[in-house]
Amino acid sequence: MIEYSRQPHYLVAVDCIVFGFDGEHLKILLVKRGLEPEINKWSLMGGFVGPSESPDDAANRVLKKMTGLEGVYLEQMQIYGEPHRDPIERTLSVGYFALIDIHKYEAQLNDDYEAEWFLINDRPKLIFDHDKMVADARKKLRYKAALHPILFEMLPKKFTIPQLHILFEEVNDTKIDTRNFSRKITSTGLLIKLAEKDRTGSKKGAFYFKLDKKKYAANAQAFLSLVPNLKV
Amino acid sequence: MIEYSRQPHYLVAVDCIVFGFDGEHLKILLVKRGLEPEINKWSLMGGFVGPSESPDDAANRVLKKMTGLEGVYLEQMQIYGEPHRDPIERTLSVGYFALIDIHKYEAQLNDDYEAEWFLINDRPKLIFDHDKMVADARKKLRYKAALHPILFEMLPKKFTIPQLHILFEEVNDTKIDTRNFSRKITSTGLLIKLAEKDRTGSKKGAFYFKLDKKKYAANAQAFLSLVPNLKV
DNA sequence: ATTATTAATTGTCTTTTTGACAATTAATAA
DNA sequence: TTATTAATTGTCAAAAAGACAATTAATAAT
Numbered sequence: 018m019i020e021y022s023r024q025p026h027y028l029v030a031v032d033c034i035v036f037g038f039d040g041e042h043l044k045i046l047l048v049k050r051g052l053e054p055e056i057n058k059w060s061l062m063g064g065f066v067g068p069s070e071s072p073d074d075a076a077n078r079v080l081k082k083m084t085g086l087e088g089v090y091l092e093q094m095q096i097y098g099e100p101h102r103d104p105i106e107r108t109l110s111v112g113y114f115a116l117i118d119i120h121k122y123e124a125q126l127n128d129d130y131e132a133e134w135f136l137i138n139d140r141p142k143l144i145f146d147h148d149k150m151v152a153d154a155r156k157k158l159r160y161k162a163a164l165h166p167i168l169f170e171m172l173p174k175k176f177t178i179p180q181l182h183i184l185f186e187e188v189n190d191t192k193i194d195t196r197n198f199s200r201k202i203t204s205t206g207l208l209i210k211l212a213e214k215d216r217t218g219s220k221k222g223a224f225y226f227k228l229d230k231k232k233y234a235a236n237a238q239a240f241l242s243l244v245p246n247l248k249v
Numbered sequence: 250m251i252e253y254s255r256q257p258h259y260l261v262a263v264d265c266i267v268f269g270f271d272g273e274h275l276k277i278l279l280v281k282r283g284l285e286p287e288i289n290k291w292s293l294m295g296g297f298v299g300p301s302e303s304p305d306d307a308a309n310r311v312l313k314k315m316t317g318l319e320g321v322y323l324e325q326m327q328i329y330g331e332p333h334r335d336p337i338e339r340t341l342s343v344g345y346f347a348l349i350d351i352h353k354y355e356a357q358l359n360d361d362y363e364a365e366w367f368l369i370n371d372r373p374k375l376i377f378d379h380d381k382m383v384a385d386a387r388k389k390l391r392y393k394a395a396l397h398p399i400l401f402e403m404l405p406k407k408f409t410i411p412q413l414h415i416l417f418e419e420v421n422d423t424k425i426d427t428r429n430f431s432r433k434i435t436s437t438g439l440l441i442k443l444a445e446k447d448r449t450g451s452k453k454g455a456f457y458f459k460l461d462k463k464k465y466a467a468n469a470q471a472f473l474s475l476v477p478n479l480k481v
Numbered sequence: 482a483t484t485a486t487t488a489a490t491t492g493t494c495t496t497t498t499t500g501a502c503a504a505t506t507a508a509t510a511a
Numbered sequence: 512t513t514a515t516t517a518a519t520t521g522t523c524a525a526a527a528a529g530a531c532a533a534t535t536a537a538t539a540a541t
Contacts, residue, residue: 021284021338024297026258029330029341052253065256068339072330095325096343098261098304106253107300109261109341111328164396179489196491197529204527219488220538411518428520429500436498451517452509 028108031076032063032147033091034154035084036137037119038171040180043137043187044119045151048083050144054105059141061150062132063110072111080115083132090116090170094150094157102146114154116170162188166207166236169228177215177223178202207232260340263308264295264379265323266386267316268369269351270403272412275369275419276351277383280315282376286337291373293382294364295342304343312347315364322348322402326382326389334378346386348402394420398439398468401460409447409455410434439464 035046050060062083066075073093080089094112102108119134135141137155142148162168168184169176182198202208209229214222267278282292294315298307305325312321326344334340351366367373369387374380394400400416401408414430434440441461446454 021260024260025300027261027298028253028256029259029261066259066330066341068257069332071332072328072341093327096304096328098298098343100301100303109298109304111330177489194529194531195489196531199490201528214537216537219536221487221489221536223489409518426501427518428502431519433499446508448508451507453507453516453518455518 025107028103028106029066029072030063030108030110031066031072031079032061032097032110032112032150033076033080034061034094034112034114034151035080036114036116036154036158036171037122037134038184038187039119039134041183041187043184044134045137045140046084046117046122046132046134047140047143048133049131055144058144060144061147065108066111076111076113076115084117084122086117086121090167092157092161094154097146097150099146112150112153114158116158116167118171118173120173159189166205166233169207169233175211175213175215175225175227177218177225179218179223181226205236207236257339260335260338261298261304262295262340262342263298263304263311264293264329264342264344264382265308265312266293266326266344266346266383267312268346268348268386268390268403269354269366270416270419271351271366273415273419275416276366277369277372278316278349278354278364278366279372279375280365281363287376290376292376293379297340298343308343308345308347316349316354318349318353322399324389324393326386329378329382331378344382344385346390348390348399350403350405352405391421398437398465401439401465407443407445407447407457407459409450409457411450411455413458437468439468 037044037046046062047059048062050056050058062079064075064079064082066072067078070078073091076091076093077087077089080091081087091113092115094114096109096111098109100107102110137151140151143151162185168181168188171184172180178199181202182193182195185198186193207229208226211225211227213225215225216222269276269278278294279291280294281289294311296307296311296314298304299310302310305323308323308325309319309321312323313319323345324347326346328341328343330341332339334342369383372383375383394417400413400420403416404412410431413434414425414427417430418425439461440458443457443459445457447457448454
């Protein structure tokens with residue numbers, strides 16, 4: 018008969034892959050680790066799950082602490098639980114990916130952490146199994162974004178179709194036809210065209226759009242097939 | 250500065266939602282819990298994660314122990330980590346769902362566990378948050394099965410289109426047009442028609458099919474849109 | 482003032498896929 | 512030989528997808 022008391026206990030942590038988009042490229046937010054082992058090495062932002070919080074709570078707390086942001090789009094990915102993934106002591110980590118508007122993020126000065134954005138394709142080697150986590154997160158982001166309208170989370174409230182287009186290409190690492198993309202994205206009914214134009218990118222300027230919040234909430238779980246020739 | 254030693258440690262468990270199909274209805278395999286608290290109450294099959302195994306290892310071990318089956322289709326769902334989900338001591342549980350061919354399962358006599366199949370829609374109340382887990386698993390099964398050819402895992406090696414049809418209807422809790430379903434499922438190229446017929450269900454008999462293993466392996470990650478008017 | 486330039490926006494056509502719908506076929510039972 | 516039952520196959524219209532290029536709105540250059 019199994020008894021609770023005989024069972025081993027482990028540390029449980031969360032690690033967050035924070036994605037952002039600077040208008041050109043997909044980026045992730047990394048921090049310099051503030052504790053041994055591997056102190057001062059680049060790492061995902063993470064922390065241990067406290068006694069009175071769920072892993073989801075912990076992930077939100079960590080994000081708040083390290084980015085200053087609340088109410089961030091956060092999604093549980095999977096658990097990383099190989100016995101020796103942390104060399105000091107067995108620690109299971111719940112991986113999350115987060116999507117944030119890079120412009121909202123104001124670096125929080127903090128003695129323990131220095132956070133910095135890196136191009137997803139040009140980032141330093143990370144500690145432990147964090148490189149695997151990033152790879153998994155990217156895959157899952159691609160999967161999810163192909164079917165659900167979540168990439169808006171990485172754009173400002175007002176955005177243009179060309180911005181959205183580049184973001185989709187960046188996430189899926191593929192070229193998408195402008196005309197077909199435009200048709201698809203507008204046919205979702207999720208976008209509301211504004212009178213204002215963004216004139217920073219071109220002479221003609223591109224119309225701003227915003228999300229139809231109501232329809233977005235209603236369609237958050239809808240499948241939308243937003244990427245052509247989908248193969249994941 | 251955070252130190253490992255100060256951090257709290259928790260029990261980590263796995264719980265498996267085991268789905269099966271008897272030819273008519275979707276079923277789940279439940280066990281009578283063999284330890285306090287809630288001893289002898291119906292529960293998902295689960296167990297603690299041992300010191301030298303990953304959660305995936307633990308889930309496979311539990312399944313092997315309680316069903317006698319190895320190499321079962323197993324998929325990590327999410328972590329259940331509310332602080333007080335287990336009244337005795339904080340335990341985080343990794344939820345898995347498994348798909349097995351109900352006919353392969355031979356009840357393993359075991360002092361600690363009595364396993365039994367229940368109709369998914371007519372099952373006893375479960376302990377802790379296990380009812381929530383079942384609901385989540387069902388949702389995820391539906392989601393996954395709508396896009397990936399995984400339901401074959403619940404059928405024998407030789408199966409008929411009508412069997413598959415009923416299974417899809419059962420999982421999605423909806424009627425699917427026979428003709429359209431047949432067209433779609435065969436157009437995947439995943440099925441190989443056999444010469445033999447299953448004569449148990451009708452006078453005419455239905456041709457057996459088997460999976461094209463190679464194509465199945467290649468398409469396991471492909472999107473297939475197998476369910477009409479998909480809304481998840 | 483006119484023209485050149487640049488990027489945003491819009492449009493057409495064909496092919497493929499979907500969804501709605503019913504007739505035919507292969508066996509056994511009457 | 513006919514009735515019965517479930518499996519199998521077929522058609523058509525609508526919608527979606529994919530390939531492809533012309534037009535437009537602005538500014539810059541002449």
